[in-house]
Amino acid sequence: MKHMCLSYPLIEMTDLELVSSPLGALRQGERDSLMTTSDTHPDEGPSMGSKLVGADTIQMYMSVLAVPILHYILLLILFASKLNRASDLLHLVFDNCGRKVIRTCTETKYCVKQFKMNILKNNWYTESCDMWPGGTFSFEVKEILHQEKSPYQDIIVCDTTSFGRVLILDGIIQCTEKDEFSYQEMLSFLALCSHKNPEKVLIVGGGDGGVAREVSKHPKVKEIVQVEIDARVVEVSKKYLPYMSVGFNSEKLTLHIGDGFEFMKNHSNEFDVILTDSSDPVGPAVSLFQENYFALMKSALKPNGIVCSQAGTFWNDLDLVTNTLKYCRNQFPVGAYAYTSVPTYPSGLIGFVLGSLDPDVKFDSPQITFTKEEERAMKLKYYNSDIHKAAFTLPTFLRNQLN
Numbered sequence: 001m002k003h004m005c006l007s008y009p010l011i012e013m014t015d016l017e018l019v020s021s022p023l024g025a026l027r028q029g030e031r032d033s034l035m036t037t038s039d040t041h042p043d044e045g046p047s048m049g050s051k052l053v054g055a056d057t058i059q060m061y062m063s064v065l066a067v068p069i070l071h072y073i074l075l076l077i078l079f080a081s082k083l084n085r086a087s088d089l090l091h092l093v094f095d096n097c098g099r100k101v102i103r104t105c106t107e108t109k110y111c112v113k114q115f116k117m118n119i120l121k122n123n124w125y126t127e128s129c130d131m132w133p134g135g136t137f138s139f140e141v142k143e144i145l146h147q148e149k150s151p152y153q154d155i156i157v158c159d160t161t162s163f164g165r166v167l168i169l170d171g172i173i174q175c176t177e178k179d180e181f182s183y184q185e186m187l188s189f190l191a192l193c194s195h196k197n198p199e200k201v202l203i204v205g206g207g208d209g210g211v212a213r214e215v216s217k218h219p220k221v222k223e224i225v226q227v228e229i230d231a232r233v234v235e236v237s238k239k240y241l242p243y244m245s246v247g248f249n250s251e252k253l254t255l256h257i258g259d260g261f262e263f264m265k266n267h268s269n270e271f272d273v274i275l276t277d278s279s280d281p282v283g284p285a286v287s288l289f290q291e292n293y294f295a296l297m298k299s300a301l302k303p304n305g306i307v308c309s310q311a312g313t314f315w316n317d318l319d320l321v322t323n324t325l326k327y328c329r330n331q332f333p334v335g336a337y338a339y340t341s342v343p344t345y346p347s348g349l350i351g352f353v354l355g356s357l358d359p360d361v362k363f364d365s366p367q368i369t370f371t372k373e374e375e376r377a378m379k380l381k382y383y384n385s386d387i388h389k390a391a392f393t394l395p396t397f398l399r400n401q402l403n
Contacts, residue, residue, distance in 0.1 A: 123140055123141050123142075124138050124139070124140055124141065125138060125139055125140075125141050125158070125160075125166075125168075126138040127171075127172065127173055137173075137344070137346070139160050139161070139162060139163055139166070139344075140160060140161040140162065141158045141159070141160055141161075142158075142159045142160060142161055143158065143159045144156065144157075144158050145157045145158060145159055145165070145240050146236055146239070146240055148232065148236070150230050150231075150232035150233070151230070151232075152229060152230045152232075153169050153170045153230060153233075154169065154170050154171065155167075155168075155169060155232060155233060155236055156168040156169075157236060157240040157241065160176070162178070163176040163177060163178040163179070163344060164176060164177025164178050165177045165240060165241060166344075167208055167236075167237070167241060169233070173344055173345070174208065175208055175210065175241075175244070176344045177241075177243065178343075178344070179342050179343050179344055180208075180210055180244060181210075181381045181382055182340050182341060182342050182381075182382045183210075183340065183342050183345075183350055184210035184211050184213065184214045184244070185214050185380060185381065185382045185383040186338070186340040186352065186382065186383060186387075186391065187211055187214075187275060187277060187308060187310065187352060188211055188214035188215050188218075188275060188383075189214065189218070189380075189383040189388070190308055190338055190352060190354060190363070190383075190388060190391060191273050191275060191306050191307070191308035191354060192215065192218050192220075192221065192273060192368070193366040193367060193368040193369070193385075193388060194306055194354065194356065194361060194363050194366060194367055195272055195273055195304070195305075195306050195367060195368075196304075196367045196368070197220055197272065198218065198220055198221055198272045198273045198306075199220060199221065199222045199223065199272055200221075200222065200223045200224075200225070200270065200271050200272050200273075200302075201215050201221055201223070201224050201225070201271060201272065201273045201274075201275065202224075202225050202226075202227070202264075202267075202270075202271040202273070202274045202275070202300065203215065203224065203225070203226040203227070203274075203275050203277060204226075204227055204260035204263075204264075204274065204275070204276045204277065204278070205227075205228060205229075205260065205276060205277040205278050206226060206228060206275070206277035207228040207230055207233030207234050207237060208233065208237040208241055208244045208245065209234070209237055209238075209241070209244045209245035209246065209247035209248045210244040210247060210277075211247070211275055211277045212224060212226055212247030212248060212250060212253055213244060213246055213247030213250075214247070215247075215252075215275070216247060216250035216252050216253065217378040217379070217380075218378075219374075220368065221252060222252065223252055223254075224250065224252045224253045224254070225253075225254050225256065225271070226253060226254070226255050226256065227256045227257075227258055227259070227260040227263045228255065228256075228257060229257070229258060229259055229260070230257075231257045234248070234255070234257070260276075261293075261296065264296050264297065264299070264300040265296065267300050268299050268300060269299075269300070269301070269302055269303075270300055270301075270302065271300055271301055271302060271305060272301070272302055272304075272305055272306070273305065273306050273307070273308070274297045274300060274301060274305070274306075274307045274308075275307075275308050275309075276293075276297070276307070276308070276309035276310065277310065278309065278310050290327065291327035291330055291331065293327075294307070294327050294328050294330070294331040294332070294355065295331050297331075297355075298331045298332065298355075298357070301357055303357060303358075304356070304357050304358040304361075305356070305357050306354065306355070306356045306357075306358075306361070307328075307332070307354065307355045307356075308352050308353070308354045309324070309328075309352065309353050310350065310351075310352060311324045311325070311337065311351045311352055311353040312324070312350070312351055313339070313345065313346055313347045313349045313350055313351055314337075314339070314349075314351060314395075314398050314401075315346075315347040315349060316346050316347050318398075318401060321337060321351055321353075321398075321402070322401060322402060324353050325337050325353050325402055328353045328354075328355040329355070331355065332355030332356055332357060333356070333357065333358075333359040334355065334356040334358070334359060334361050334363070335353065335354065335355045335356075336353070336354050336355075336363040336364070336392055337351055337352070337353055337354075337392075337394065337398075337402055338351065338352050338354065338363070338391035338392045339351040339352070339391060340352075340382070340387075340391060363392055364388075364389050364392035364393070365389070366385055366388045366389070369385045370384070370385065
């Protein structure tokens with residue numbers, strides 16, 4: 001899952017306008033009358049008349065302040081009634097960082113990149129961040145199907161005009177109905193088909209169920225163990241994203257709700273393949289892109305085991321790709337970078353870093369191939385042996401950078 005905070009919803013005043021200042025709402029004549037300190041005896045100091053004017057002033061302030069207070073109450077009612085759908089009066093503003101803040105994540109210790117606010121406004125969702133400065137990605141939202149704050153992240157599922165249903169976690173697009181299969185198939189089969197006998201597979205993350213769906217299709221896979229930290233992502237996906245969450249129905253699968261780090265610490269030398277379906281390197285997910293994570297995966301592998309992790313796009317963050325591959329190669333005798341096309345991800349691409357304990361593995365030459373009949377039977381939409389080889393064919397500048 002590609003990406004992994006929803007700040008407090010902000011409501012834009014459109015037809016309803018707040019009075020910016022009580023004095024600003026008073027007519028000039030009323031302001032002049034407030035400046036009067038006595039009626040007819042200026043030499044005698046303040047009179048009873050001035051005290052009456054003071055009382056009128058208090059009453060006038062109270063009447064003026066009542067207007068914005070009533071507006072706020074009305075807007076709260078509007079917010080409560082409109083929260084489940086996109087509305088012209090409703091702005092949902094996201095800060096993409098490790099903990100919940102408003103408008104900025106520069107003071108958050110988990111942040112690696114400062115993300116701009118991702119906004120749902122006037123039925124259009126816009127995603128932008130400093131990983132791709134000067135650009136945004138937007139799509140039209142028909143309806144907000146679900147929104148909640150889980151113990152770990154904000155979860156939104158919406159229905160869109162062009163991309164079907166979309167899962168958004170902490171303000172970042174994770175997958176869309178239109179193109180999710182490209183990511184799920186490539187993350188799964190690049191690793192599975194590079195191993196001669198991938199009988200036991202561990203999936204870290206992947207709460208939408210898409211990777212489990214693909215792994216369960218592989219004829220040599222006998223057992224799948226999945227560790228997902230957020231049970232609510234699983235439950236929401238089962239309800240709103242059935243085309244992906246069908247993966248949870250596999251008889252091969254055992255699902256654990258918990259921390260993937262802790263799970264692997266207690267399961268050494270156990271898996272043939274480990275797949276990490278992580279969010280972007282923001283917040284706690286930063287740890288999944290560090291060398292100690294590759295070392296931990298290595299310890300959980302059987303001899304000749306293979307790992308595959310989401311690793312970003314070289315167009316938007318070449319340093320991330322370079323460092324992630326370096327960490328992988330520091331732990332594994334063979335490491336490689338591959339990529340695939342996903343239109344709703346930044347730059348339209350997403351990459352993967354693969355590592356193998358088998359020094360003879362050549363990732364661009366799959367160990368297992370499928371016939372066209374097998375591909376149809378497995379309902380593969382994107383992956384095939386040719387696309388496997390092509391995924392490791394890199395542009396010259398990238399090849400030079402990574403080698």
